[in-house]
Amino acid sequence: MERVSWQPLALLLLAAAAAVASGTEVGYDGRSMVIDGERRLLISGSIHYPRSTPEMWPDLIRKAKEGGLDAIETYVFWNGHEPRRRQYNFEGSYDIVRFFKEVQDAGMYAILRIGPYICGEWNYGGLPAWLRDISGMQFRMHNNPFEQEMETFTTLIVDKLKEAKMFAGQGGPIILSQIENEYGNVMDKLNNDESASEYIHWCAAMANKQNVGVPWIMCQQDQDVPPNVINTCNGFYCHDWFPKRTDIPKIWTENWTGWFKAWDKPDFHRSAEDIAFSVAMFFQTRGSLQNYYMYHGGTNFGRTSGGPYITTSYDYDAPLDEYGNIRQPKYGHLKDLHNVLKSMEKILLHGDYKDTTMGNTNVMVTKYTLDNSSACFISNKFDDKEVNVTLDDGATHVVPAWSVSILPDCKTVAYNSAKIKTQTSVMVKRPGVETVTDGLAWSWMPENLHPFMTDEKGNFRKNELLEQIATSGDQSDYLWYRTSLEHKGESNYKLHVNTTGHELYAFVNGKLVGRHYAPNGGFVFQMETPVKLHSGKNYISLLSATIGLKNYGALFEMMPAGIVGGPVKLVDTVTNTTAYDLSNSSWSYKAGLAGEYRETHLDKAKDRSQWRGGHHPGAPPLHLVQGDL
Template sequence: MWEDLIKKAKDGGLDVIDTYVFWNGHEPSPGIYNFEGRYDLVRFIKTVQEVGLYVHLRIGPYVCAEWNFGGFPVWLKYVPGISFRTDNGPFKDAMQGFTYKIVQMMKDHQFFASQGGPIILSQIENEFGPILKGSSDHSYVNWAVKMAVGLNTGVPWVMCKEDDAPDPIINTCNGFYCDHFTPNKPYKPTMWTEAWTGWFTLFGGTIRKRPVEDLAFGVTRFIQNGGSYINYYMYHGGTNFGRTAGGPFITTSYDYDAPIDEYGLVQEPKYSHLKQLHQAIKQCESALVSSDATVTKLGRYGEAHVFSAGKGSCAAFLSNYHMNAPAKVVFNKRQYTLPAWSTSILPDCENVVYNTATVVAKTSNVEMVPSGSVVYSVARYDEDIATYGDRGTITALGLLDQINVTRDTNDYLWYITSVDIKESESFLRGGKLPTLTVDSAGHAVHVFVNGHFYGSAFGTRENRKVSFSAPVNLRGGANRVALLSVAVGLPNDGPHFETWATGVVGSVALHGLDEGNKDLSRQKWTYQVGLRGEALNLISPTEASSVDWIKGSLAKQNKQPFTWYKAYFDSPSGNEPLALDLESMGKGQAWINGESLGRYWTAIAKGNCGSCNYAGPYRQANCQSGCGEPTQRWYHVPRSWLKPRGNLLVLFEELGGDISKVSVVKRSSVH
């Protein structure tokens, strides 16, 4: 998709492609590098160069981006003595090593502008200002600047949301609006590294959209106040394939209400309205780069920002900040009508060529439509609960942090223990059943006793912690308690998130026994990483038939939790983008031909959906949609992953679903 996306960005009036560099994607193990496939950074930059655009390379290497662990590799957490993003020797050594690796790779390919290449800017660190606390943090910032500048790239370095970034680093702004931002030195350019076009989405949350009228108004306000560089975050957000989504609870879709949607289609009217804005601004280029603005009031809510370069070169931005009412203003002895919350652009100080609130582009009519491709040869494999603890396990006293055990190689970790119940217990003779309670640091837990499923509990992004409580039917003698802890993306922001716990590290107890309560937390536990279906490699196109699958009509009858499904489908005709419709499923993971589509979860969106008015300051809670529907129903299927016939679909379903209603759909314009 890269070439098509970059060409659409250029056609939309962009000059620069901004991209993060994901450390955990490029160095999954210490000293073992990956620059293949989706992580082929050199090929990506060459593609940008061939299309004729520049590059802003945001190395970080902390990137946030709602990406798993903020882009840090999880192995970094286990470097002895390390503490992230502070004046810490082990962290600085690792950060410098990776940054040097990337910079040297760019130099080797002559990619920096100082070498004649497309990279005109680089970024070190990312949004550090909001968590900067004491002298150790200031020392770290100064070190990062010195380290980056010492790499001698020949292009400027920036730090976003870092107000005291020392020279020669340029401090920049991220936000919905940046017209009141000024750099910390008057000789530095005013730069907006993230103009938020929408917002990310959480499983169980609503879709957040930002009206293009407001986005365009924010851009013109920045330009008229001396802004010199704007990057849209996101112009194309794409898909968090595999287990790359962070959060926790960030959806697999990272559409972000961007001008180019998750599937690579232009989203109208956002794409064209911004394209027209870029054309209008470039008509003002001569005046903008030749003078500072002269600002005059136009009534109570209006302003005129006039750039005059002499020799007849003049450009004006007329703004109305009223959130409800249009304004009639007089400028240069002419009358202009300005809609509420808008700016008109006059490249010659006379004629309006663009108004941010006047949208002429038609709204996209893009829908998911049937592709004609149905799933066939459906089969099922029931995840084997009874034999957990029989293979590849470790044993320890007490409860261990999930990531300390899995090292994030897997979302799933089994916690297994045994509890002896006296034959004399009252509940065995008709008394009230004891209650099992589980307190987890997140993100979800499924509870089994003696192979029987008793229920699940889920956290949220606001409160990752999980509490479960239910009566359980125990027997006299030994009883097996098995807890399946599930991670839904590691944290991507916050101070020292490398120290945050995941998994069942709270209390596990039985309540209501004759002897009172029984604490299970400190006894011996057995730990097993992953699912049996994963160990059997059920996702592999070559090995998926190595187990006895239940086939035919019986495969579709079981809608129980913890079930593997496989089916086949043929590649739909045409070239429209494709998606997997999983509305009939619950929660789990999906693979096609061995490639991970990512996590799926048809959690119903809860929020405050209603009318959406473009006027007035935009916040994340504005313009919500999708209430009462699955947060994410459709999951992007790249056509490049498919073959003409017999594509293997594998689902692991945690909650229970109906595989017979799963289908492949096309994302297509409907006329």
């Protein structure tokens, strides 16, 4: 038998291990990101790990790669990872290391947007509400309490990813990191320019101190740009945007593929042709890295549902829909564009370029040349007419309205952003669906409101009406305000409540007497509802609810919620004057609902006997939802 030597195999394994250990070197110049010494044209897409399930991640990432993407981008969700101070969650959909390992296993790069303020249509833009409890705290300003907490969390995330060897220099997929988010949009609205400037420069210094081995970016930071970061663009179009410095590449961190859904508003739709136009224009004008926001939007699980009245769906009209299905023709049309752009990578990043306007600034030809090769873009920004453009070789090309033609050899059009060649998805109803739904068995558990119908038990009492977010610590969307009063005889009144909450339910002596909600965008409203008091002690229970917290704008954390200050009063129905002002009565406070404490939504309720149901064609009767009072 022939003896087999294992030495060559062992040497190969050692070489492979050394290559992994050496990692990937990431840098940049004025034309592009530079990876292991090579300029790279990169196309990325946003997939946020908490907006899908770990079981979905491999399929989503695979489809993104097959769609022509090089990288996956995600925010980091501070209030999801640290819902209570120094109590951390890195499990399930918050297993950030597992997510990046899935990206790595797919052979893709990753972009880490730590923030930790992220906006993202997410409660408080990702900042935990418990920050408000810290003395001297000012969000996103130059003050020690905020900067200390921000650095603590940023360091936690960085160390966790370093330990898992997720940064490029360690052999991992992460090639870029972001600190802060769209701060340039609010700097001049914070009423303290010096503090804002000191803060953003502190952010850059703190980030670079982390030694992650990859560049740091700041999006929408065109003014007062720290010297050691790359500023980038966000928006529907970024072809007319250029960084302030010539030594950094042109990067587009958010190309909005659609928009978020809002209650009572029509679904937003952005066409495949328009997105393709924006991408082609970006790379025509020296763009080097573009990221789709979102490539897969997913779902806002639980109560972190973004700003008020954002729906739980974060579909975003993205190339992959809320459930991870391919949305055609958007997915395929962009995939075709990616393939053409990748074929031109070297000439676009190394070639000389010349822009020529063709008689009108709305029509431009860009010619890239390298050695004996050339590549051309012809863009037509007229939105109502096609144009004829004749190139140097005498050939005339018809360019449709609002489109870009790409000619990798300056002779033949390989792609036009307005001409879709991929298939279009059509949603059809599958036969037999009715029989499946008819056989479903629904069950429900009534919410037990009895414990909240008096003011005798609560977390604490106060002779004033408090602000909801600070009082509840944002551990629930619900806060009970409860009081009582002695009354002689029976009388009718109007219960008047002034609130900055989003929803309000009023109970008197255990009976639901009124409900009201704020119109979209306006978070101050009054509820007036008739009530009848009996002789003796009467209980008034007010349930205030928020539907997500504000997540964007200057000083957004200062917007109050709940029945802060009131007034709450009983109005005489005859004279229309205040009979009882309850605003400074003794109020008992309790956050949450009984079902939340039992974790019914997680099916953890031990006593299954309370569940009701069976075959039911619709929702249970309202009195069962409210509970038998």
